[in-house]
Amino acid sequence: MRANVWSGRNTVQVENVPDPKILNDRDAIVKISSTAICGSDLHLYDGYIPTMRKGDILGHEFMGEIVETGRGVSNLSVGDRVVVPFPIACGNCWACRHELYSVCENSNPNAGIAEKFFGHPTAGIFGYSHITGGYAGGQAEYARVPYADVGPIKIEDDLTDEQVLFLSDIFPTGFMGAELCEITGGEVIAVFGAGPVGQFAIASAIMLGAERVIAIDQYDYRLQMALNRAGATDAINFAEDPDVVEQLKELTGGRGPDAVIDAVGMEAAHGHGALHAVERVKQATRSESDRGHALRDAILACRPAGIVSVMGVYGGLMDKFPTGAFMNKGLTHKSGQCHVQRYTKRLYEHIRNGDIDPSFVVTHRLGLDNAPDGFETFKHKQDECVKVVLKP
Amino acid sequence: MPFPPRPVDATLHGVVDYSAGAFLLTAFPKLAGIEGTRSARQVRISAAVHAGYSTLTKYPLGIVKAIPFQAHLALDAVGAIALAATPFVTGQWTKGPRQWLPHVGLALFELSSLAITDPTGRGDYHGDVEAVRSANTEDPHRKIYNGAPAVTPATATND
Numbered sequence: 001m002r003a004n005v006w007s008g009r010n011t012v013q014v015e016n017v018p019d020p021k022i023l024n025d026r027d028a029i030v031k032i033s034s035t036a037i038c039g040s041d042l043h044l045y046d047g048y049i050p051t052m053r054k055g056d057i058l059g060h061e062f063m064g065e066i067v068e069t070g071r072g073v074s075n076l077s078v079g080d081r082v083v084v085p086f087p088i089a090c091g092n093c094w095a096c097r098h099e100l101y102s103v104c105e106n107s108n109p110n111a112g113i114a115e116k117f118f119g120h121p122t123a124g125i126f127g128y129s130h131i132t133g134g135y136a137g138g139q140a141e142y143a144r145v146p147y148a149d150v151g152p153i154k155i156e157d158d159l160t161d162e163q164v165l166f167l168s169d170i171f172p173t174g175f176m177g178a179e180l181c182e183i184t185g186g187e188v189i190a191v192f193g194a195g196p197v198g199q200f201a202i203a204s205a206i207m208l209g210a211e212r213v214i215a216i217d218q219y220d221y222r223l224q225m226a227l228n229r230a231g232a233t234d235a236i237n238f239a240e241d242p243d244v245v246e247q248l249k250e251l252t253g254g255r256g257p258d259a260v261i262d263a264v265g266m267e268a269a270h271g272h273g274a275l276h277a278v279e280r281v282k283q284a285t286r287s288e289s290d291r292g293h294a295l296r297d298a299i300l301a302c303r304p305a306g307i308v309s310v311m312g313v314y315g316g317l318m319d320k321f322p323t324g325a326f327m328n329k330g331l332t333h334k335s336g337q338c339h340v341q342r343y344t345k346r347l348y349e350h351i352r353n354g355d356i357d358p359s360f361v362v363t364h365r366l367g368l369d370n371a372p373d374g375f376e377t378f379k380h381k382q383d384e385c386v387k388v389v390l391k392p
Numbered sequence: 393m394p395f396p397p398r399p400v401d402a403t404l405h406g407v408v409d410y411s412a413g414a415f416l417l418t419a420f421p422k423l424a425g426i427e428g429t430r431s432a433r434q435v436r437i438s439a440a441v442h443a444g445y446s447t448l449t450k451y452p453l454g455i456v457k458a459i460p461f462q463a464h465l466a467l468d469a470v471g472a473i474a475l476a477a478t479p480f481v482t483g484q485w486t487k488g489p490r491q492w493l494p495h496v497g498l499a500l501f502e503l504s505s506l507a508i509t510d511p512t513g514r515g516d517y518h519g520d521v522e523a524v525r526s527a528n529t530e531d532p533h534r535k536i537y538n539g540a541p542a543v544t545p546a547t548a549t550n551d
Contacts, residue, residue, distance in 0.1 A: 230543060356544070382519070
């Protein structure tokens, strides 16, 4: 089969690789109809997530048709159309029984590596380095889905792929980011990053009843999408004025947002000249893994006793974490890889009800063979790129 | 693979720019035994100029991204040749190898570094945006600017 594989920093290639096979009774094989490039794939592409190996198949957002099931999969049949959540979860461990699927205790065969990095192992993830299990990803014609009786959600109506594909990751991730803000109606929420997860965090905050949602980015076209499509009420372009904290105060009568969502993560572009240069050097020389401009500003901007919700991916260590502001303002910090399986049915219902059309975020629909150019276009924000969907 | 191989991308080149600049401005003159001499001043001026235009270069480590990366590389080459030529123009080379060897050594290091730097800057955009545009079956501009709001407010609740 054809698959998009990691070939080194800043290099992916579409190659012929062996077809996946059923390895366990609870596996299924999916023939992929749509897959997407995630913002967090760029951290792999840029070489900032360790334990990648040449030839690893990328991709953790995918959907398709079941073509084979193991003997232990009774809830899915050949021919079923499914969306596959990016965390691989066994469904039986303590974490899964508490709907904490992204920290499943059984799905990561490289738990020892993850434990060294994070103190505890986390769940396996499709196509996301060997820290998360070394599973083959979904930017391919076929994928093996472990624990297929737990993760995939069946799509039983005529919604298009692009209306449901993002149930695999970015819609639930954005929704969880907003849900962690404890929105009950009338809040002001700031969202750092108007990339795909940021767009869904904005849309989700609006769905949950936030009164104002402020989008923050350096690309005007992304802010326009946030305002026109995702429901943002205000926008801050930090390329025009880098003092985001002050602008957020101005927009909120000096108080600051009730909650702030970091939908940026470890490769924040936001930063003030010299500090940004220092962090780039430290990251390039691997003396710091995470550039923290967005998270620092999120902490400084959030109102006292507010919530900082972190959905952007961080990989290791960040310098100059503002512990003073964090502690003295009494902030609550919530984060995590999304427990996708917790949200899929609920958000699927919202899509079916017409409360949201997630396909609004798709700006590029390409063939799988265009994946290398798709990565470059997405990484460098060329051609007004927000989200790339690949069709194998 | 081009020959000679050019594995140094714009980011790594920037790391070398800043770290070499800092080294030449601080420890190098003493280690080379030229501290307090005209040679040390020349090396420090060269390092400061180099670091200065690095901050103005349009590459990942540039602060004010004004100078194209290829122009930066051209300045590197001109600067290396000028540094190597300086002791011979001023005549200081007659005072012993410490008055010209550091200049020539540093120039050779710079030119070697240039020889293995990818002039396209790899790490900057190296995709084919025209191929993407022609293959794309979606219209980004329409999706961003012309579509209706995709979300209905207050339709979900916190569980």
